[in-house]
Amino acid sequence: MAELFSPEWMATYQEKWNAEPDLSDALAKxxxxxxxxxxxxxxDxxxxxxxxxxxxxxESxxxxxxTLNWDLRAKPEDWEKWFKNGLNMMGMSSAYMQGKLKFLVGDYGAMIKDPRMVNPFLKSFSVMGEVHAAAVG
Known part of the structure; x- marks a missing residue:
């Protein structure tokens, strides 16, 4: 099993990111x-x-x-929960407001106001869930 956010995990994430049109194609636009x-x-x-x-x-x-444009942090158990259940707008807002999802770098406020960004962002969690499901077998 590939460890969460390990190079192997990230390589699979890169592959699945590019295969998901609601993510890569939407952001290409x-x-x-x-x-x-x-x-x-x-x-740290x-x-x-x-x-x-x-x-x-x-690259992954x-x-x-x-130098990061975005730095997303959460507890391992919260990542796991989002991978299993997905994340919608209400769940993301709640996670952010409760401090479960931290943006150490990046403008959360600007992102959620732009559907061209927020929809792919939410989709990225379901793609991470696919990577995680494959990693845990």
């Missing part, structure tokens, strides 16, 4: 470029990174000091 870190609350740095160019994930792996 707005020329979305970003470096996204994923990790756990309380740790994220564990995994995904580099997006024009909506497509072009362990965090290695890259």
């Amino acid at each position: 707005i020329n979305f470029d970003s470096v996204i870190g994923y990790g756990f609350k309380g740790e 740095q994220p564990r995994g990174v995904l580099v997006i160019k024009d909506g497509k994930a072009i 792996g362990a965090y290695n000091g890259q």
Whole structure:
């Protein structure tokens, strides 16, 4: 089983990101470029990174000091819950307001006001859920 946000996990995430039109194609339409870190609350740095160019994930792996546009953090059990159950707008807002989902870098407020960004963001959680389901077998 690949550890959450390990290089192997992130490589599978990259592959599934690019295969999901509601994510990669939707973000390509707005020329979305970003470096996204994923990790756990309380740790100094994220564990995994995904580099997006024009909506497509072009690089993935362990965090290695890259400058991040987004840095998403949560407790492992919260990530697991979202992977299993998915995340909708109400769930994301609740997680953010309760401090379960932290944006150490990135503008949460601007993102949720733009459906061109928020819908793919929510879709990214279901894609992470697919990666997680495959990892745990």
